[in-house]
Amino acid sequence: MDQKRSTLSLFEDNDLATELRLGLPGTDDQPEIKSSLSSNKRSSSEMGSNICIDENESRLVPPAKEQIVGWPPVRSYRKNIFLLKRTESETGSGMYVKVSMDGAPYLRKLDLKMYTSYEELMKALQEMFKCIIGLYFEREGDNGSQHALSYEDKEGDWMLVGDVPWDIFMSSCKRLRIMKSCEVKGLGDSL
Amino acid sequence: MSDDTSPGCATTAAAGSGGSSGKVRAPVSSSGDGGSFTAHPDQVLENVIENVLVFLTSRRDRSTVSLVCKSWYRAEAYTRSDLFIGNCYAIAPNRVTNRFKRIRSVSLKGKPRFADFSLLPADWGAYFTRWVHAMSLAYRALEKIYLKRMSVTDDDLSVIARSFPCFKELVLVCCEGFGTSGLAVVVSECRNLRVLELIEDEVSDDETDWISCFPEGTTNLESLCFDCVEAEVNFDALEKLVARSPMLKKLKLNMFVSIGELYRLVVRAPQLTHLGTGAFNPLVEIGQQQGDNQELDYTSLFAACKSIVCLSGFREIAPEYFPTIVPLCGNLTSLNLSYANVNAEQFKPVIRHCHKLQVFWAMDSICDEGLQAVADTCKDLRELRVFPVDPHEYDEGPVSEVGLLAISLGCRKLQSILYFCQQMTNAAVIAMSKNCPDLVVFRLCIIGRYRPDRVTGEPMDEGFGAIVKNCKKLTRLAVSGLLTDKAFSYIGQYGKLVRTLSVAFAGDSDAGLKSVLEGCTNLQKLEIRDSPFGDSGLQPGLHQFYNMRFVWMSSCRVTRQWCLEVARRLPKLVVEVFSRDEEEGERGDFVETLYMYRSLDGPRPDAPQFVEIL
Numbered sequence: 001m002d003q004k005r006s007t008l009s010l011f012e013d014n015d016l017a018t019e020l021r022l023g024l025p026g027t028d029d030q031p032e033i034k035s036s037l038s039s040n041k042r043s044s045s046e047m048g049s050n051i052c053i054d055e056n057e058s059r060l061v062p063p064a065k066e067q068i069v070g071w072p073p074v075r076s077y078r079k080n081i082f083l084l085k086r087t088e089s090e091t092g093s094g095m096y097v098k099v100s101m102d103g104a105p106y107l108r109k110l111d112l113k114m115y116t117s118y119e120e121l122m123k124a125l126q127e128m129f130k131c132i133i134g135l136y137f138e139r140e141g142d143n144g145s146q147h148a149l150s151y152e153d154k155e156g157d158w159m160l161v162g163d164v165p166w167d168i169f170m171s172s173c174k175r176l177r178i179m180k181s182c183e184v185k186g187l188g189d190s191l
Numbered sequence: 192m193s194d195d196t197s198p199g200c201a202t203t204a205a206a207g208s209g210g211s212s213g214k215v216r217a218p219v220s221s222s223g224d225g226g227s228f229t230a231h232p233d234q235v236l237e238n239v240i241e242n243v244l245v246f247l248t249s250r251r252d253r254s255t256v257s258l259v260c261k262s263w264y265r266a267e268a269y270t271r272s273d274l275f276i277g278n279c280y281a282i283a284p285n286r287v288t289n290r291f292k293r294i295r296s297v298s299l300k301g302k303p304r305f306a307d308f309s310l311l312p313a314d315w316g317a318y319f320t321r322w323v324h325a326m327s328l329a330y331r332a333l334e335k336i337y338l339k340r341m342s343v344t345d346d347d348l349s350v351i352a353r354s355f356p357c358f359k360e361l362v363l364v365c366c367e368g369f370g371t372s373g374l375a376v377v378v379s380e381c382r383n384l385r386v387l388e389l390i391e392d393e394v395s396d397d398e399t400d401w402i403s404c405f406p407e408g409t410t411n412l413e414s415l416c417f418d419c420v421e422a423e424v425n426f427d428a429l430e431k432l433v434a435r436s437p438m439l440k441k442l443k444l445n446m447f448v449s450i451g452e453l454y455r456l457v458v459r460a461p462q463l464t465h466l467g468t469g470a471f472n473p474l475v476e477i478g479q480q481q482g483d484n485q486e487l488d489y490t491s492l493f494a495a496c497k498s499i500v501c502l503s504g505f506r507e508i509a510p511e512y513f514p515t516i517v518p519l520c521g522n523l524t525s526l527n528l529s530y531a532n533v534n535a536e537q538f539k540p541v542i543r544h545c546h547k548l549q550v551f552w553a554m555d556s557i558c559d560e561g562l563q564a565v566a567d568t569c570k571d572l573r574e575l576r577v578f579p580v581d582p583h584e585y586d587e588g589p590v591s592e593v594g595l596l597a598i599s600l601g602c603r604k605l606q607s608i609l610y611f612c613q614q615m616t617n618a619a620v621i622a623m624s625k626n627c628p629d630l631v632v633f634r635l636c637i638i639g640r641y642r643p644d645r646v647t648g649e650p651m652d653e654g655f656g657a658i659v660k661n662c663k664k665l666t667r668l669a670v671s672g673l674l675t676d677k678a679f680s681y682i683g684q685y686g687k688l689v690r691t692l693s694v695a696f697a698g699d700s701d702a703g704l705k706s707v708l709e710g711c712t713n714l715q716k717l718e719i720r721d722s723p724f725g726d727s728g729l730q731p732g733l734h735q736f737y738n739m740r741f742v743w744m745s746s747c748r749v750t751r752q753w754c755l756e757v758a759r760r761l762p763k764l765v766v767e768v769f770s771r772d773e774e775e776g777e778r779g780d781f782v783e784t785l786y787m788y789r790s791l792d793g794p795r796p797d798a799p800q801f802v803e804i805l
Contacts, residue, residue: 069771070308070720071695072582072611072638075391077419078529079582096474108421109447 079127095170101129101147101178112170118162125149129178150177233262240266250275272296277740279317279341280765283792284325296335296360297326303743303786304693305718306340307365310745310784312771314799319343321797327354335360335386342366345373352380359411360386370395371422379404385438388416396422403428412436416443418467418504423447434459443467446506449474454487461495468504471512471531494518503527503552510537520544527552529578535560543568552576555590555611562594566601574607574632584639588613592620592645599623607632614645615672620654624661633658634669640696643673650674656681659689666713669693679703683710690715697722704728708735718743725781726753733757736764741788750780757787758805765790766805767798 095112108128115121149161152175161169161176244267247253257267272295276282279301301317319341326333333355343366351358358381371394378384378401402424405412410432417424424447433439433456440463444453448469457463489512493499499519508531523545528538529552538557545551548569553561555577565572575598577590590612596619598605605627615637624630635655643650651672659665659682666688670678674697682689683706690713698704704724707714708731717739725748736742736757751768758766770783794804 068640070305070310071640072579072636073305073308073693073695074578074582074611075307076309077391078578 097151097173097175099125099128099176099178102180102183104129104178110176112173117166118169121161122149125176125178146181147178148181148183150179151175152177237262237266241270244270248273269293274298276300278788278790279319279322280795281740281788281790284322286792288325288329292329293332294326294330295332296337297322297330297333298337298339299341300339301341303718303741304340304716305720305743305745310720310771312769312799312801315769315802316795316797316799317341318797319347323347323350323354331355332357334358335362337362337364338366339364340366342368343373344368345370345376348373349376352376355381357383359383362386362388362390363392364390365392367393370397370399371401371420372397372399374420375399375401375404378402379406382406383411385411386414387412388414388441388443389419390416392419394420394422398422400425400428402432405432408435410436411438413438414441414465415439416441416467418443418445418469418506420445426452430455430459436460437462439463441465441501444469444504446470447474450489450509450512451487454489454492457492457496462498463496464498465501465525466496466499466504468502468506470507471505472507472509474507489515490518497522499523501525501527501550505531508533513537513541517541517544521546523548525550528557529554529576532556532580534558535564539564545569546571548572550574552578554578554580555588556580558589559591559594559597562590563597563601566597569602570604572598572602572605575602575605576609577611579611579638582611582638585613586639588638592616592618595619596622599626603627604629606630609634609636609669611636611638613637613639614642615651615654616646617644617649617651617654617657618646620651621657624654624657628662629664630658630662631664632667633662633665634667634693635671636669637672640671641673642671650678652678652681656685659685663688665689667691670697671695672697675699676703676706680706680710683707686711688713692717694719694722696720698724701725701728705731708732715740717741719745719747721746723748725749729753729757733760736761736787737789739789741786743784743786745784747781747785749782749785751782752780754782754785755805763789763791765794767802768805769802 096109097112099108099110110124112121115124150158151161151169151173152158153172154174158177240263244253244256247256250273253267253271257264268290269292271291272293274287274291274294274296275298276287277300279299299319299322302311302315305311306315317340319338327350331354334357336351343363348369351361361377361384374394378387424445426448433442439460442456442460442463443465444456444467446469450469450471450473453469453471457466493516496519500522502516502519502523502525505528510533513533517540520541521544524547526545526548532554534556535558538561542561542564545568549571551565551569551572551574553576562577577594579588590610591614595610595612595615599619599622603626606629608630615635620635637651652675655670655674655678659668665686668682668686668689668691670693676699679698680703682692687710689711692707692711692714701724705728707717708729714735724744729744729749732742754766754768758764764787767786768782768784798804
């Protein structure tokens with residue numbers, strides 16, 4: 001409900017008729033929370049961690065950008081388009097690298113120019129391959145992730161991603177590989 | 192027939208669709224054909240019937256014909272050349288090959304549609320293998336295979352390549368499990384290949400240069416569509432292939448074909464009618480320069496393409512090239528921009544030339560303003576799909592009730608719509624129901640779950656109610672937004688022709704589902720997720736489930752006990768129950784996913800560990 005209020009405040013000057021309310025037309029009182037929204041009628045799956053339920057509000061208002069499995073119903077390659085989409089300032093050149101993941105049969109291609117930081121790259125990869133990748137340069141030790149990201153540089157060596165500044169990485173990366181964390185030992189000197 | 196099921200039931204399942212009105216047939220009486228096989232008039236009659244039946248193509252008519260009597264049943268089986276099986280688990284391959292001996296074309300569908308949205312665990316099934324093996328023995332003259340949502344391996348593709356000397360057409364839609372090496376075998380060994388269409392498949396990149404595997408010399412290729420293949424292709428080989436394929440009418444390229452390469456291909460194939468443009472972007476690999484700066488004249492190129500009526504692709508569109516397609520627009524009947532993130536300003540100058548457009552797919556980046564432009568120009572529009580660029584829940588989005596209303600006012604002949612948005616009003620939906628009476632498919636996805644009417648704050652019941660009430664030809668419906676049981680009572684009351692219904696995050700109680708199952712007498716496919724429907728809602732469906740292709744309920748309130756009970760009461764129904772791994776212990780009595788379908792041959796032998804068949 002708090003989210004709704006902040007949006008509504010933008011419309012303060014508008015006609016009352018267009019104000020977003022939950023009540024039936026004709027009721028001028030406080031918007032009534034409809035009984036159909038009361039949480040005890042929802043199936044138990046909706047009580048999962050995805051949805052915040054405030055005791056004072058019966059309305060289930062999911063926070064924006066949360067991930068519900070399979071929602072909205074668009075096929076996954078369409079979701080990937082969003083991650084790979086071009087901004088209007090792009091003039092058409094790209095820096096494509098192949099990305100493979102151990103155990104997955106599919107290779108993908110990514111345009112490194114779409115990303116300005118390791119975080120963005122990780123996010124895109126995690127979305128694309130549905131996995132969690134640990135970033136080793138953060139030195140958090142074993143953060144429990146299943147996978148690590150390595151890249152093949154210009155000299156053909158395989159290095160862990162994250163050890164060099166982003167710009168240098170961009171210019172030297174030829175290929176990416178998402179590998180299992182347990183196989184990381186012995187890779188690259190920078191560990 | 193050696194089995195104890197009636198030919199009627201076999202027909203219903205083998206025909207794959209609802210059969211003739213979907214009712215379960217009583218066994219055909221054995222005295223139906225007059226009893227005698229030696230009577231001369233019967234022989235003549237059978238020959239006559241066969242000669243007539245050759246002209247009968249509708250599978251529903253054929254179903255009906257096969258039920259008249261044994262003689263007609265045999266004649267129909269002998270003359271059927273196109274086989275359609277809507278659920279690959281509804282019948283075993285050998286039952287099919289026993290009945291039909293002279294099949295030329297097979298269409299098979301596998302996984303339920305919600306598999307597209309990661310709601311079906313991997314390795315669930317729908318394997319093509321046992322089918323291809325059965326067919327390789329029984330149907331040597333097979334020419335065409337169409338598969339949707341099946342799991343196909345490279346080995347399966349090899350079997351196809353080896354087993355059918357006359358093989359001409361392979362169409363794979365939403366399939367997975369194979370790679371470029373499988374494709375290489377098909378293209379090199381199927382010498383009569385005319386059609387190879389890969390549509391929305393997951394194809395693994397085995398780094399095989401499959402395009403080079405087409406045999407030398409002139410090919411019979413009429414259609415080559417590989418826009419979903421996320422692997423580089425050998426462009427030189429592709430160019431040579433196109434040059435030696437004079438019959439090529441449909442060519443759909445993948446995202447790795449640059450616009451410069453597209454130019455070279457189109458120049459070699461002026462006879463194309465369907466073009467998928469690939470990246471539509473100069474695309475520069477690492478290490479390469481921007482190009483010799485020879486700026487090709489794409490506008491002139493496209494102006495010379497008089498035959499192109501269907502345009503798609505634009506996988507990585509560089510918007511400055513978009514206007515070059517304008518010379519094509521006047522001839523286009525189909526335009527697919529659903530991968531092109533173009534805004535309204537870029538879009539409007541192009542769409543205003545597309546007077547003949549009947550099918551239009553786009554991203555919501557064109558905004559309500561772009562949809563208004565469509566409404567102004569595309570008076571003949573039959574099908575519209577609007578996909579979200581950013582598929583997350585927001586308070587606002589680039590398209591809304593404004594765009595929907597505009598379309599309804601401008602495109603009166605609309606028959607099919609799929610519309611993703613963040614907000615909607617009942618008024619706009621009601622307007623569409625009145626302005627577009629020819630609607631057959633209405634799929635509205637309000638991405639924000641449980642969203643009420645943006646203006647009135649009411650549920651979206653009245654909008655969807657108006658759709659089922661006013662659109663008398665409606666057969667497919669997908670609902671969303673805040674919906675109470677009232678919406679479902681409307682659907683049950685008015686949706687008499689509805690065959691497919693998709694529901695997500697909607698309804699209040701079992702009363703809603705009850706209304707649907709009691710009222711929608713033609714319901715074939717029911718898919719529901721995350722809605723408060725359970726056992727008593729499903730109960731009225733008991734008389735209906737044998738007439739349906741499938742029922743899918745996930746994250747609802749169906750108990751295991753009910754599933755056991757229905758499995759017991761309806762022995763020809765396969766009742767599958769499974770979870771999405773992590774969800775295992777959270778659901779208590781309720782099953783995570785229920786997927787049930789009729790089958791003549793009992794539970795499938797290939798169910799994975801995590802699927803329980805009751």
